[in-house]
Amino acid sequence: MARTVWDSSVGKKTVMAVSGLVMLAYLVVHMLGNLKIFFGAGEFDHYAHWLRTIGEPFMHYEWTLWVVRVVLVAAVVAHAVSAYQLSRRDIKARPSKYVHKKPRTSYATRTMRWGGIILGLFIVWHILDLTTGTVHPGGFQSGHPYQNVIDTFSTWYGNAVYIVAMLALGLHVRHGFWSAAQTLGVGSRTRDRALKATANLLALVLTVGFISVPVGVMTGVVS
Amino acid sequence: MKLTLRVWRQKNADAEGAMSTYEVDGISKDMSFLEMLDTLNEELILKGEDPVAFDHDCREGICGACSLVINGDAHGPERTTTCQLHMRSFQDGDTIDVEPWRASAFPVVKDLVVDRSAFDRIIQAGGYITAPTGAAPEAHATPVPRPDADFAFEHAECIGCGACVAACPNGAAMLFTSAKINHLNVLPQGAPERESRVLDMVAQMDEEGFGGCTLTGECATACPKGIPLMSITGMNKEWLRATRKAGKK
Ligand code: HEM
Ligand code: SF4
Ligand code: FES
Numbered sequence: 001m002a003r004t005v006w007d008s009s010v011g012k013k014t015v016m017a018v019s020g021l022v023m024l025a026y027l028v029v030h031m032l033g034n035l036k037i038f039f040g041a042g043e044f045d046h047y048a049h050w051l052r053t054i055g056e057p058f059m060h061y062e063w064t065l066w067v068v069r070v071v072l073v074a075a076v077v078a079h080a081v082s083a084y085q086l087s088r089r090d091i092k093a094r095p096s097k098y099v100h101k102k103p104r105t106s107y108a109t110r111t112m113r114w115g116g117i118i119l120g121l122f123i124v125w126h127i128l129d130l131t132t133g134t135v136h137p138g139g140f141q142s143g144h145p146y147q148n149v150i151d152t153f154s155t156w157y158g159n160a161v162y163i164v165a166m167l168a169l170g171l172h173v174r175h176g177f178w179s180a181a182q183t184l185g186v187g188s189r190t191r192d193r194a195l196k197a198t199a200n201l202l203a204l205v206l207t208v209g210f211i212s213v214p215v216g217v218m219t220g221v222v223s
Numbered sequence: 224m225k226l227t228l229r230v231w232r233q234k235n236a237d238a239e240g241a242m243s244t245y246e247v248d249g250i251s252k253d254m255s256f257l258e259m260l261d262t263l264n265e266e267l268i269l270k271g272e273d274p275v276a277f278d279h280d281c282r283e284g285i286c287g288a289c290s291l292v293i294n295g296d297a298h299g300p301e302r303t304t305t306c307q308l309h310m311r312s313f314q315d316g317d318t319i320d321v322e323p324w325r326a327s328a329f330p331v332v333k334d335l336v337v338d339r340s341a342f343d344r345i346i347q348a349g350g351y352i353t354a355p356t357g358a359a360p361e362a363h364a365t366p367v368p369r370p371d372a373d374f375a376f377e378h379a380e381c382i383g384c385g386a387c388v389a390a391c392p393n394g395a396a397m398l399f400t401s402a403k404i405n406h407l408n409v410l411p412q413g414a415p416e417r418e419s420r421v422l423d424m425v426a427q428m429d430e431e432g433f434g435g436c437t438l439t440g441e442c443a444t445a446c447p448k449g450i451p452l453m454s455i456t457g458m459n460k461e462w463l464r465a466t467r468k469a470g471k472k
Contacts, residue, residue, distance in 0.1 A: 094394035
């Protein structure tokens with residue numbers, strides 16, 4: 001059955017929808033957790049430490065976190081590979097453009113591919129910046145995420161990269177959430193307005209929630 | 224009306240094509256778009272030139288033979304077939320671009336004519352029901368609930384014109400394929416092949432080199448018969464259901 005799903009354009013799109021929704025669910029939790037930064041270094045760093053102890057004593061230190069990481073990497077890879085293969089197929093199916101061009105479809109729809117690439121690059125940078133500290137500005141201190149976040153958002157490029165990526169995320173989720181409902185066959189005429197409203201709300205809440213952190217640092221609310 | 228037409232001319236499937244410009248005069252607002260092209264062709268024939276090849280048959284909006292992307296819109300600016308589009312939708316002095324359907328699964332045969340036999344093969348893969356032939360069956364033998372009948376009729380309206388493929392930025396045939404699947408899968412007459420129909424037709428659609436759906440909605444906007452975008456959602460649902468059932472066997 002896995003073969004049938006992966007070999008079919010409809011099946012591959014299902015993989016994309018499910019992996020997208022897994023990432024979306026994670027991002028909602030991630031965004032809410034980030035807001036703890038507004039309660040100060042003590043609470044934020046404590047929260048970050050707690051993330052590593054979830055499931056204890058059944059789970060060992062950081063095990064639950066690693067399970068989440070593995071699931072997320074699988075989701076990112078599945079999503080990106082199916083996006084790439086489906087996009088290749090789509091471009092091949094329509095090689096020659098019309099001479100008479102018209103701007104079409106909503107902005108969110110047209111930016112799914114570019115937005116996705118921006119998100120992919122952002123994910124790599126973000127992990128190298130705040131998880132491994134490889135490209136972190138200033139001295140990266142493991143176990144002190146509050147200070148690390150402030151360091152990143154004290155650079156102009158840290159803010160620029162982050163804010164651009166979060167705007168791309170908002171657009172991606174706006175079209176993506178509703179699309180996933182159609183791909184999974186749960187959309188319907190009666191539910192359409194509710195689905196579109198939920199997609200808009202999710203996009204707005206995620207974008208505003210994530211961007212509030214660099215804005216907090218820039219305005220000195222978080223320091 | 225006096226018009227400037229820029230028409231895609233291509234000698235045959237292998238030749239390079241290009242837009243050619245023509246002037247036509249004396250066009251009545253009451254002519255259909257195809258009658259306007261007839262007028263152009265009569266002039267071309269009198270001048271000893273090759274007339275523009277385009278598809279048409281019923282000219283009543285029911286057969287699905289006519290095509291043409293007019294000023295970037297499949298079947299032109301109104302939601303109807305090209306044969307039912309009238310010149311009153313245009314202004315005197317307009318320049319109108321006329322192009323063939325564009326998709327790698329619909330190769331150009333000549334000028335504005337494309338080969339849509341990929342659609343026939345999708346239908347052959349499962350767009351039928353198994354029924355005993357002979358005398359018409361008793362109409363009340365198989366009751367169909369009213370909402371199901373309405374749903375089937377709505378999707379049965381597809382005339383197989385291919386405007387959905389032409390309008391889709393991915394050259395996808397999802398709307399066409401989903402219309403047929405929804406039409407037959409909701410009816411008791413279509414039930415015996417409910418699973419194989421959707422699996423085989425989707426597989427054939429992929430096989431023909433059509434693209435996939437990115438939910439842009441261009442197909443449903445272009446469809447002269449108003450097949451809704453949600454039709455694709457319904458096909459996805461049927462496909463997932465059939466795949467789960469096949470997996471259990
Ligand atoms: C690795 C980076 C990413 C790439 C390359 C990427 C690319 C894409 C592309 C090309 C599509 C299809 C667009 C369309 O149908 O028009 C898509 C859909 C989607 N994406 Fe992403 N994306 C990425 C990251 C994300 C993230 C972080 C999320 C989580 C919020 C997400 C959620 C979704 C959802 C829910 C869909 C809809 C699936 C469907 O249409 O059924 N994507 N993505
Ligand atoms: S779905 Fe609409 S546009 Fe597509 S082939 Fe059928 S009638 Fe034509
Ligand atoms: S010629 Fe039959 S639908 Fe236009």
